Amino acid sequence: MPPKTLQELLSQINTYLHNKYIWDASRDDSIPRLFVAHMTLVGWSLLISVLIAFPISLLIVRFTNLYLPAISVAGLLYTVPSLVMFSLLVPITGLTETTAIIPLVLYAQIVLIRNFVAAIRAVDPVLQDVGRGLGMSETQLLVRVTLPLALPVIIAGLRVATVATIGLATIAPIVSYNDLGSLIFNGFQPFYPAQLVVVAVLITLIALIADVLLLGVQRLLSRGRALVVAQ
Amino acid sequence: MNLVSLIWAYVHDPANDFGGHTHDFLLVALWSIAMSIIIGVPLGIIAAQNRVVAFLATSLSGAGRAIPTIAFFGLAAALPILGLNDRSAIIALTLLGIPPILLNTIAGLQGVDNTLVDAARGMGMTFTQRMVRVQLPLVLPVIAAGVRTTAVQVIATTPLITFLGLGGYGEYIVGGIGRSTDAGTAQVLAGAIPVLALALLAEYGLAAVQRALTPVGLRKQTIPVAEIVADSASAEPGKGVMAA
Numbered sequence A: 001m002p003p004k005t006l007q008e009l010l011s012q013i014n015t016y017l018h019n020k021y022i023w024d025a026s027r028d029d030s031i032p033r034l035f036v037a038h039m040t041l042v043g044w045s046l047l048i049s050v051l052i053a054f055p056i057s058l059l060i061v062r063f064t065n066l067y068l069p070a071i072s073v074a075g076l077l078y079t080v081p082s083l084v085m086f087s088l089l090v091p092i093t094g095l096t097e098t099t100a101i102i103p104l105v106l107y108a109q110i111v112l113i114r115n116f117v118a119a120i121r122a123v124d125p126v127l128q129d130v131g132r133g134l135g136m137s138e139t140q141l142l143v144r145v146t147l148p149l150a151l152p153v154i155i156a157g158l159r160v161a162t163v164a165t166i167g168l169a170t171i172a173p174i175v176s177y178n179d180l181g182s183l184i185f186n187g188f189q190p191f192y193p194a195q196l197v198v199v200a201v202l203i204t205l206i207a208l209i210a211d212v213l214l215l216g217v218q219r220l221l222s223r224g225r226a227l228v229v230a231q
Numbered sequence B: 001m002n003l004v005s006l007i008w009a010y011v012h013d014p015a016n017d018f019g020g021h022t023h024d025f026l027l028v029a030l031w032s033i034a035m036s037i038i039i040g041v042p043l044g045i046i047a048a049q050n051r052v053v054a055f056l057a058t059s060l061s062g063a064g065r066a067i068p069t070i071a072f073f074g075l076a077a078a079l080p081i082l083g084l085n086d087r088s089a090i091i092a093l094t095l096l097g098i099p100p101i102l103l104n105t106i107a108g109l110q111g112v113d114n115t116l117v118d119a120a121r122g123m124g125m126t127f128t129q130r131m132v133r134v135q136l137p138l139v140l141p142v143i144a145a146g147v148r149t150t151a152v153q154v155i156a157t158t159p160l161i162t163f164l165g166l167g168g169y170g171e172y173i174v175g176g177i178g179r180s181t182d183a184g185t186a187q188v189l190a191g192a193i194p195v196l197a198l199a200l201l202a203e204y205g206l207a208a209v210q211r212a213l214t215p216v217g218l219r220k221q222t223i224p225v226a227e228i229v230a231d232s233a234s235a236e237p238g239k240g241v242m243a244a
Helices: A006-017 A031-062 A064-079 A082-093 A097-121 A125-133 A138-175 A180-185 A193-222 B003-012 B018-048 B051-064 B069-078 B086-111 B114-122 B127-164 B169-176 B182-213 B216-232
Strands: none
Touching: A006 A193, A031 A064, A031 A097, A031 A138, A031 A180, A031 A193, A064 A097, A064 B182, A082 A097, A082 A138, A082 B127, A082 B169, A082 B182, A097 A138, A125 A138, A138 A180, A138 A193, A138 B069, A180 A193, A180 B069, A193 B069, B003 B182, B018 B051, B018 B086, B018 B127, B018 B169, B018 B182, B051 B086, B069 B086, B069 B127, B086 B127, B114 B127, B127 B169, B127 B182, B169 B182
16 A cells, blocks of 8 residues: 555554565575575676776776777667666576676676776886886786786776666566565565665665775775875 | 567557557656756756755765665655656656756856856856856856766666556566567567667767857867766766767
8 A cells, every 4th residue: 555644654664674574584585585696696797897897908008099999889888778788688698697697797897997997097107117127027017016006996996886786786687587676676566665665775775885895995905095086 | 570570560559559658758758857957957056056065965966876776766656645656757767867967067067267257256247147147158068968967867767667557668678578489579679779769869969969069169178077077977877978
């Protein structure tokens, strides 16, 4: 029943939160299980996103001409509405976990590539020259000088991508990947306002907590150095 | 039958009411974009006058990015009196659409060279005159960039109104997913193609509007500002990205 007043909505929410079934981890559709499914999807997507965006960024730093084409393609992909992207993949990859992961990976590219490139470019070239002067190889230079210095800005990009991916993963139930988003999709028909509110707030909180945690990591890694945030 | 003729047949079948779904989709999307502009621009003008308010508006818009798009519909529909109807959908999409316009209006106004505002003040212009004759013309391209981001984002999210039982192209997409036949794929495409086309039209069409609004002498300087602001507001797909 749709609530008529705010009090009624709040009491419905209270009843929902005290429903022991939603917390019963032995049920597939319980909040703990769906939370794990949600974070698994987000984790895999981010891992694959970074594994793709990182080498592309290194290439762009080396071959500057690649920047515009890479960013244009990533930008075009980003303009594709999520429901369209998910639905167009179904005839190709079916109703599988892969179909849920691919769009999340593609959407994250623009944010990650931009930040990774900016992070690496922001490293003082003098320090790299010092490394070279010490006789470091290109790989040593990358691993021991450039990356440690670029890491805080890289994490900053990862933060933005993480928040976005947690939100986007909510659409995955469209392709039959059940995560916290399915509680929202199931909350419309039949109409269950309390569930809609609780789950919406829950996913938002998860995204905000992930953001704060990564901000902590970023601060820790920057070790007091001023942060150059990429645009 | 090949896919193209299947889509063609699907769209022309009166039982699928393509015209009606197009109407439902456009009605909600256009109202939401219009409301976002009507609320976002004045709110931005007010917020830009005060650092604290501007900071609050910016932080709130940033935090809003953590809310999944489908959750906006859930939250709006759950509110008392609202429920599952097109008013809830438009409210949800408007809340989603305000931040890019609001942020760009604030950033644009704060970016106007203070000497220009001082000169206008020195000429005896009132607040309204300064705003209308000096600041807004300079800021218009930046606001247009925000409108572009909002339009793309709203169009990308409108298909979800089908879950509120409001029809639109999303109904075809959701109805066709999982039907592993060619007819199912045609049904998905009958919804996906118009949505994608509208999103691309908004992204690239409004980019042209944005360029046209930029005074010729300022084109080199203003556009990068607009892009940066538009980008920082776009952490979600469909929010549109620079295409400089």
